[in-house]
Amino acid sequence: MFEIEEGSGNVYADLNTADAGEMLVKAHLASKIxxxxxxxxxxQMQAAAVLGLPQPKVSDMMRGKFRGISETKMIDCLARLGRDVQIVVKAAPRSRREGRVEVIFA
Incomplete structure (x- = not known):
């Protein structure tokens, strides 16, 4: 019998990836792009021209391999695709010691 364990909502954290928070943010950004x-x-060649990335990087991102692409570059890609990107910094609730980074699409 298999035991089913509920995930945390971040597959990278569930797999004990060191940079789990960053990877989840990048996954959301890559998915939207x-x-x-x-x-x-x-x-992919047309996308590469629009995004300012080499075609192999576009191919990698489309296959979920985005470690070599920074969050900053992904945000630039969204802007190049005609999206406004806002970064909002606010105080975390007192119930948490640390803040968190999340991506919300409107």
């Missing part, structure tokens, strides 16, 4: 590219029916 890829969904925009697919909706526009762009080839």
């Amino acid at each position: 890829c969904s925009i590219l697919k909706a526009r029916h762009l080839t």
Whole structure:
């Protein structure tokens, strides 16, 4: 019999990845970038030209391999795709000792 364990909501944390928070943020950003590219029916070469990335990096990102792409570059990609990106810094609730980083799409 298998024991089912509820996940934390961050697969990278569940797998004990050292940079789990950063990886989850990048996964959300990459997912949004890829969904925009697919909706526009762009080839990887066309996407590379729009995003200012080499085609192999676009290919990697579309396959979930985005370790070599910074969060800053991903935010730039979203801007190049016609998206406004806002970064809001606010105090964490007293119930938490540390703040957290999350991505919210409007």
